[in-house]
Amino acid sequence: MSKLNTKKSTKETAKKNNKQKANPANAPKFTIIKQHIYDHIESGQWQQHTKVPSENELALQFNVSRMTARRALQELTEQGLLIRSQGAGTFVATLKSQSSLLEIRNIADEIHDRGHTHSAKQLDLKSVEVSEEIAILLNLQTTESVFYSEVLHFENDEPIQLEQRYVNITLVPEYLNQNFTEITPHEYLSNEAPLTEATHEVEAILAPVNLCKLLTISEATPCLQIKRRTWSSQGVVSLATLTSPGCKYRLGSHLVF
Numbered sequence: 001m002s003k004l005n006t007k008k009s010t011k012e013t014a015k016k017n018n019k020q021k022a023n024p025a026n027a028p029k030f031t032i033i034k035q036h037i038y039d040h041i042e043s044g045q046w047q048q049h050t051k052v053p054s055e056n057e058l059a060l061q062f063n064v065s066r067m068t069a070r071r072a073l074q075e076l077t078e079q080g081l082l083i084r085s086q087g088a089g090t091f092v093a094t095l096k097s098q099s100s101l102l103e104i105r106n107i108a109d110e111i112h113d114r115g116h117t118h119s120a121k122q123l124d125l126k127s128v129e130v131s132e133e134i135a136i137l138l139n140l141q142t143t144e145s146v147f148y149s150e151v152l153h154f155e156n157d158e159p160i161q162l163e164q165r166y167v168n169i170t171l172v173p174e175y176l177n178q179n180f181t182e183i184t185p186h187e188y189l190s191n192e193a194p195l196t197e198a199t200h201e202v203e204a205i206l207a208p209v210n211l212c213k214l215l216t217i218s219e220a221t222p223c224l225q226i227k228r229r230t231w232s233s234q235g236v237v238s239l240a241t242l243t244s245p246g247c248k249y250r251l252g253s254h255l256v257f
Helices: 010-022 029-042 055-062 066-078 107-113 132-137 185-192 209-215
Strands: 082-085 089-092 097-099 118-129 145-155 158-167 197-206 222-232 235-245 249-251
Touching (some): 029 066, 055 066, 066 082, 107 158
Antiparallel strands (some): 222 235
């Protein structure tokens, strides 16, 4: 189990990003440097594994301290856009979406942090009878029902993750009344039943035909599947299965001891 970090909402992140882009003169210097690097990667000028300017070079180019340049590079590294190698320099990372295994983040925030656009398609939202397995995992009786949602997440209009989630009705009674094209299930649940703990199970799979069609991949494409169970102080909140194409998505983290 791992403790969860409190994250900004999608709307707050988007609002901040839009404000900075609309008024770059007032943006912090490290943000301007980050946008400069984003732009070069997005335009294709800097391909994956391209070496990017050093802290000293960026400090001179933008007339800032080395510490400011270091912050820009470090934040982009933590977001998975760059890779830093001691003694060799900083390079553009392999261009796959990246998520941390050690914290629970809103996928919309992850995508926005990479400078990309998140959108979602709500495929299913209903109440279902609980199976024996789901009852055990959500600590319910087999006579109870649960809410079920299925949401397809997109990054720059490309399907990146299928989220299938069972939710405890007692803890989140208004779940079915939400529009998950406007707010992600994770963000809503974090607001309604603040998460305190989680478990992860990570597995490489070949997705069934119906999932392959949704993710627009071939049946031979390996996928990364995460099964995540989350708790609030009142009990088990949800069980989510997150499936992503292995060619587009990876798990990673940067630990400091």
